[in-house]
Amino acid sequence: AREAAAAATAAVVEAGGVSLEGVIVDSGRKEVEFELSSLQLEHAKTTKSGWPATDAAALRELAGRPSEDPPVFGSAYGAFGGGEVGEEACRALEALCQMGAIDTMLSNFILPLQDLADGTSRIHCSLNLNTETGRLSSRTPNLQNQPALEKDKYLIRDAFVAAPGKALVVADYGQLELRLLAHMTACTSMVEAFKLGGDFHSRTAMGMFDHVRRAVEDGTCLLDWDYSQGEPPAPLLKDLFGSERRRAKTLNFSIAYGKTAHGLSKDWGVSIDEAKEMLRAWYADRPEVLQWQKDTIASARATGATRTLLGRYRTLPGIQGRNGAVRAHMERAAINTPIQGGAADIMTLAMIKLQRSEKLREMGFRNLLQVHDEVMFEGPAELADEARAEVVACMERPFDENLPSLLVDLVVDANTASTWYEAK
DNA sequence: TCGCACGGCCAC
DNA sequence: AAACGTGGCCGTGCGA
Numbered sequence: 001a002r003e004a005a006a007a008a009t010a011a012v013v014e015a016g017g018v019s020l021e022g023v024i025v026d027s028g029r030k031e032v033e034f035e036l037s038s039l040q041l042e043h044a045k046t047t048k049s050g051w052p053a054t055d056a057a058a059l060r061e062l063a064g065r066p067s068e069d070p071p072v073f074g075s076a077y078g079a080f081g082g083g084e085v086g087e088e089a090c091r092a093l094e095a096l097c098q099m100g101a102i103d104t105m106l107s108n109f110i111l112p113l114q115d116l117a118d119g120t121s122r123i124h125c126s127l128n129l130n131t132e133t134g135r136l137s138s139r140t141p142n143l144q145n146q147p148a149l150e151k152d153k154y155l156i157r158d159a160f161v162a163a164p165g166k167a168l169v170v171a172d173y174g175q176l177e178l179r180l181l182a183h184m185t186a187c188t189s190m191v192e193a194f195k196l197g198g199d200f201h202s203r204t205a206m207g208m209f210d211h212v213r214r215a216v217e218d219g220t221c222l223l224d225w226d227y228s229q230g231e232p233p234a235p236l237l238k239d240l241f242g243s244e245r246r247r248a249k250t251l252n253f254s255i256a257y258g259k260t261a262h263g264l265s266k267d268w269g270v271s272i273d274e275a276k277e278m279l280r281a282w283y284a285d286r287p288e289v290l291q292w293q294k295d296t297i298a299s300a301r302a303t304g305a306t307r308t309l310l311g312r313y314r315t316l317p318g319i320q321g322r323n324g325a326v327r328a329h330m331e332r333a334a335i336n337t338p339i340q341g342g343a344a345d346i347m348t349l350a351m352i353k354l355q356r357s358e359k360l361r362e363m364g365f366r367n368l369l370q371v372h373d374e375v376m377f378e379g380p381a382e383l384a385d386e387a388r389a390e391v392v393a394c395m396e397r398p399f400d401e402n403l404p405s406l407l408v409d410l411v412v413d414a415n416t417a418s419t420w421y422e423a424k
Numbered sequence: 425t426c427g428c429a430c431g432g433c434c435a436c
Numbered sequence: 437a438a439a440c441g442t443g444g445c446c447g448t449g450c451g452a
Contacts, residue, residue, distance in 0.1 A: 047431060048437070055432055104433060107446055133442060135436085142444045145435035177436090257440040266439080325438060336441040340436090344442095372436045372442090426452085436442080 041079050056097055063093035109147060109156050116141050123160075127370070132314050132333070133341040134348070135372055144371045149424065157421035167384035169365065170423035171391045171414035172374035173347075175200055180342040181256055183406045184309065185292035189285045194408040198224035202237040204248035207285040208278070212241050251282045255289065256339050258332030293335045300334035309342030343373065346410070349398035351375065359390045376420070384416035 041062060045053035052058070064074030066087060076093055077086035116123055125143045127136045138144040147156050162168045173179075178200065182190035193203045202223050206213045215221045221240040225232040238245050247268070254264065265275035283290045300306045304320060305313045314337045318326035347370065354360060354367060354375065365379030365387045375395075379387055395412045399405055417423035 049430075051431085053431080100432085104446080108434065108444095112445085128443095131442060135442060137443050138435095139444060142435080145433090145444065147434065148436090151434075254440060257442095259440045262439045264440095328439075329441095332439095332441065340442060343436095374436085428450090428452105430448085432446085434444085434446100 041076060056100060059093055059097040059100070063090045063097060066090040066094055105147065105154055105156070110154065112141055113156070113159065125369075131344075133337050134308060134312055134344040135340065136344075136370055138369075143369055146420075152421065155421055157424075158419045160420035162378050162381070162418050165381055166378050167381040167416050167418055168368075168420065168423055169377040169379070169384060169388045169391050169414060169416050170374065170420065171377075171388070171395055171412055172371075173343075173395065174411040174413055176343045176346065176373045176410070177256055177339050178252055179406070179408045179410065180309065180339050180346070181289065182408050184338055184342060185286075185288045186407060187286050187288040187292075190289070191407050199238065199245075201245055201249035201252060204252055204282075205237065205241060205244045208248055208251075208281045209241070209244050212237065212244050215240065247278065248282075251278060255282060256336060258293075258335050296335050296338065297331050300331065306334040306337050308338050308345050310345040312341060312345070314341065346398050347373065347375075349400075349403075350395045353394040353398055354391065357390055357394055360387060363387050363390075365391075376423075381418075388414045388416050 041052075045055075045058055047053055060074070062074045062076040062079075064077065065072040066074075071087070071090075073086060073090045074093070076089045080086040080089040113123060118124065123141065123143065125138045126140055127138055129136060131137055136144075146152075146160075147154075160168075175194075178190070179194060181187070182194055189207065193200060193207075196203070206216055206223070216223055216237060219234060221235050221237050222232055223237050225236055250267070251264075261272055261275040261279055264270075264278060265272045268275065270278075296306060300316055300319055304317075305315045307313045314333070316330040316334055319330035319334065321327060351367065351370065354377075360377070360379075363379055363383045363386060365377045365383070367375060368378050369376040375391065377387060377391060392412045392414050396410050398410070415423045
């Protein structure tokens with residue numbers, strides 16, 4: 001973390017040397033908002049209080065990608081009259097955007113984590129049962145929002161290290177919420193897709209786009225590939241139809257949150273009609289999901305509440321009221337809570353099983369953290385593989401014998417490593 | 425000095 | 437006005 005902080009600080013200093021013709025003198029949000037207004041730079045988004053937005057997406061729109069091989073200049077280029085000045089403006093705005101990202105890493109993660117470490121350099125958060133859906137939350141610090149994958153470029157997760165002689169077991173559910181959606185809606189298409197296995201989002205893309213389905217059926221591309229079998233004999237769907245798969249993936253997650261055609265068109269920069277067509281294509285394959293959402297909202301309106309898989313309920317104040325925004329929000333919550341809360345039900349059952357596991361207790365493995373669909377255990381390194389198998393077994397079968405099983409399997413991916421970063 | 429609202433951003 | 441659900445936390449500005 002210290003190395004990352006040093007590297008980030010150096011980058012901030014470097015980026016700070018760039019100025020927008022002396023106009024943007026600081027990365028403070030208020031000043032950027034002010035300059036965007038006074039220079040009358042085009043801004044697509046405004047905040048709810050009427051100022052131009054200065055978030056990363058807005059800055060990226062202005063900057064473009066001036067550092068790429070053929071540089072792509074954003075809307076600031078023309079606003080500054082093009083030429084050298086326009087290019088410089090785009091590069092400055094890109095640097096400003098990078099500074100924001102570095103600042104977030106430093107002030108939200110790298111610095112507070114060092115402050116909150118105990119005398120043995122370990123971090124202890126509080127885990128709370130205080131959410132609307134039955135999830136846990138984490139505070140002081142929040143260990144459930146640590147940067148992951150490509151965002152974790154300072155290897156913050158590499159600072160989470162097992163004690164000497166010990167190892168981490170990190171296990172997470174694959175597509176837990178989508179499996180819950182398949183189960184609760186009894187959607188034959190989704191249940192079948194999970195039964196067949198392979199890349200779920202690729203399967204969704206097949207269902208949504210005829211040309212993708214034909215390419216898989218005639219062998220032009222493969223749905224998925226097990227690399228332990230060597231190199232694939234044909235290109236993969238995710239490579240050949242990357243944009244189709246990305247849209248399918250976005251749609252898979254968005255549907256569970258109640259996203260509208262309006263929101264989709266904004267995100268994708270397409271017309272409302274095109275967004276509607278995407279939604280239509282998704283639902284065409286999954287009519288049970290649409291019906292379930294309608295039924296669930298109707299029931300929520302009638303009762304003022306919605307229920308999770310195990311029957312926990314959430315009241316939805318305002319769903320019967322006159323305020324349209326509140327009502328719409330509560331309707332989306334009504335269809336999201338059974339899914340998100342149902343996933344929390346399953347994880348809670350799994351954690352009870354894990355806590356009661358004699359094997360894990362005898363092997364000396366302790367649960368350190370839960371991140372919604374993931375758990376982290378720590379124990380003797382030489383027993384890590386055995387512990388990993390037991391963690392997977394508990395998570396795959398969280399239900400007691402007297403509780404019903406699901407229409408879909410629960411798939412668990414688990415790794416052993418000495419740091420959180422390595423366990424990805 | 426404190427609490428709050430806001431804009432923004434990280435995770436799942 | 438917003439249009440994607442659940443959280444926590446940061447810096448800034450502002451009023452008590």
